[in-house]
Amino acid sequence: MEIAVCGKGRRRGRPAALGHEARRAQVLDALDLVYEEGGAGSLTMAEVARRAGMSKRTLYEIFEDRGALFAAYFDKVGCTFIRDLPEGAGGLPLAERLALILEPRVECPTALPLEIFRCIIAEAPARPEMAREFMQKLRRRALGIVEGELERSLRSGEIRPVDTKLVSAILLDMTHQNLVVQLMDPGTQQSLEERRRRFGTAIGIALDGLRA
Template identity: 45%
Template sequence: MKEDHGPAGFGSCTRRRGRPPSLCEAERRALILDAASRILASEGLQGTTMAAIAREAGMSKRTLYELFEDRDALFEACVRRTRLQLVRPLTDAERALPLAERLRILLRPGGCLTEQSKAILRAVIAEAPAHPELARGFLREGPYGARRSLREELDRAVAAGEVEIEDTDATARILCNMSFQSPVETLVDPDAVPPAPEAVEACLARIITIFLHGVARRAKG
């Protein structure tokens, strides 16, 4: 599957001069994902059909199927794009930083859940029994995707001799559970106030310190 990068999901598009402007593939994908997110938030999983998404995006169903194999693939792409906005991959320059800094970047959310994202999450939770595959797709491309990114970085750190970790997958799970705020409070309480950024940063610094002095038996960074 293709990754959707950036807030709008647009990649680089090359247009030919002298021709009427048309949407490139990256722009079409972004518009479709935007439309799917709106439908998911307002209609839930049951109302999110390929026909409804096509109407919302102002495109044909054929165009949707040219870019996404089916509704499940489209839904997973929506979740993947949201996850990449919150937990982005490291750049080449960032990979040269000490491990503590790399973990801080990976574990520091790049934003907070929007009202649309909360509505989608509520729909997934409410309709998971009726749509188990879509619910599993949400987990695979959402929280499990963030965990994969962290595990891959831990694997690189082990290979480079920065740390000694017997089970990087279990360690990544522990770190994610410690670092990422549970969405339950914000989903249940509409008046819940997210913690201040400085409080989040201070808590994350403590978590990384505990990790480097505890789970990782030897660290250079």
């Protein structure tokens, strides 16, 4: 019978370094904590690095700037706002598919997404390329998902011939509260019930106009 020797085989010294994805997750968690603890004014790379337990240099190796960090945050929480169609749901009517991908389901846990938009807009005059890339990436995913479902309905004859790219953009604007209104007056942010009511009304109007 073998007798285990205490400590044998255990590596000593510094703990193993985290992988790239683990470090990204650590930083995004830190971003949430920084906002909870210090509000919008604390959303700096220095403060996020401190809360994540790493140097600013390490943070910049993971995210090249605040724009990249903010974009990654929206990749993380994007399913809160728009979701991919579940597998096997492609045969459902368009109204049901749009509900699966667009209908509001949960209250926003914090105002952090809105504050990030405010930060991006504030930096846009000095860094227009960052703001442009951020918004294009964020909107491109949403437009792609909605346009894909409209194209599916167009092929099946469920809707009349339309410019699916244009209709996708209009539909997104109809189903979600105007971002400028929320930025100008955060007190106007809608409750989950209000967001669902807006969604249902917008989808009803859109489908009446799209019906074949």
